[in-house]
Amino acid sequence: MILVTGVSGALGGLVLERLVEAGGAEVVGGTRVPAPGSRGARRVDFDEPGSLAEALAGVDVLVFVSAGYAEDDVVLARHGAVVDAAAAAGVRHAIYTSLAGSGEHLTIALAHRWTEARLAAAPFATTVLRNGLYAEVPAGLAAGGTDVAARTGVFGAPLGAGGISVVAREDLADVAARVALQADADLAAGRRGRHAGRVYELEGVEKVGGEDIAGVLAEELGRPVRYESTSPGATREALDASGLLPYQVGHTLSLFSNARAGLLAADRDRGDLQDLLTAPPRPVRRLIADAVRAEAARSAAESAAAAV
Ligand SMILES: NC(=O)c1ccc[n+]([C@@H]2O[C@H](COP(=O)([O-])OP(=O)(O)OC[C@H]3O[C@@H](n4cnc5c(N)ncnc54)[C@H](OP(=O)(O)O)[C@@H]3O)[C@@H](O)[C@H]2O)c1
Structure with a gap:
């Protein structure tokens, strides 16, 4: 059994x-x-x-x-x-x-x-x-940044120039x-x-960084979106104030620090994922785009309800 x-x-x-x-x-x-x-x-x-x-x-x-x-x-x-x-x-x-x-x-x-x-x-x-880290990690960042990107054309995240190898x-x-x-x-x-x-x-075979997420946001929102790397200190303050539990704040900051340091980008040829799958890995950019679309639809529905 x-x-x-x-x-x-x-x-x-x-x-x-x-x-x-x-x-x-x-x-x-x-x-x-x-x-x-x-x-x-x-x-x-x-x-x-x-x-x-x-x-x-x-x-x-x-x-x-x-x-x-x-x-x-x-x-x-x-x-x-x-x-x-x-x-x-x-x-x-x-x-x-x-x-x-x-x-x-x-x-x-x-x-x-x-x-x-x-x-x-x-x-x-x-x-x-x-x-590997789930595609939900960058998808969550993208969804969280959708409203601001739609209004300002900026996607902010404390990823520096680092990318995260993620997997569906x-x-x-x-x-x-x-x-x-x-x-x-x-x-x-x-x-x-x-x-x-x-x-x-x-390990995920696709690496996603701030520029990639901004690219998906731009495509889904139909407007230019620029990536801006935000500071770890400001991120810590925002996380502390967000109501997350203390261990969640620590783990989240650790994720951003590792990404910034370039440690979360895997060598795509060294993993076992593709040998153990019977089909090619699912494209993670589509999952990020789906998350942005869902968030944009949710936000539009909320605005429509507020206007009634
Ligand atoms: N690779 C990544 O990026 C990543 C990201 C986040 C988390 N993780 C790890 O991967 C695990 C699975 O991910 P997921 O996406 O399925 O998370 P999830 O949807 O949040 O599910 C986690 C599940 O863990 C089970 N669990 C929690 N406390 C438990 C306990 N005391 N005893 C037995 N089961 C318990 C619960 O199952 P029941 O409700 O059915 O009891 C819970 O639904 C997570 O728990 C976490 O350790 C990995």
């Missing part, structure tokens, strides 16, 4: 969808709050270690989706509890969604690398999927589902898993 954690989240949900579509394997979704009456979904809450024995009973292949939205101590406790519970429950192969090598200096890397080390010492086979979440879900199905098939056939002990770098 394959169990996917975090299935009400975007990545876990997509992985589960692919596994169910593929058919042929027994698949179950894990989530903190299963929908009332939902058949087959198991309650999986990493913050409740005592509940994990039941959650993981009978699971051969665990697709362990990281649960990174918290301070480091909380994330480490969560992830450690999953590794311990998987060992105790007799899980045979765990596939963990980690962070790509280009993100090594991000603050979020700490919890991922710690989890990788815990998994490496576990008594079951493991595969680490080092996921759908591609990462395709890879995770494929690896899980093959791991399950290998176990069923009594073969040594072809993915056992492997660490895959799923």
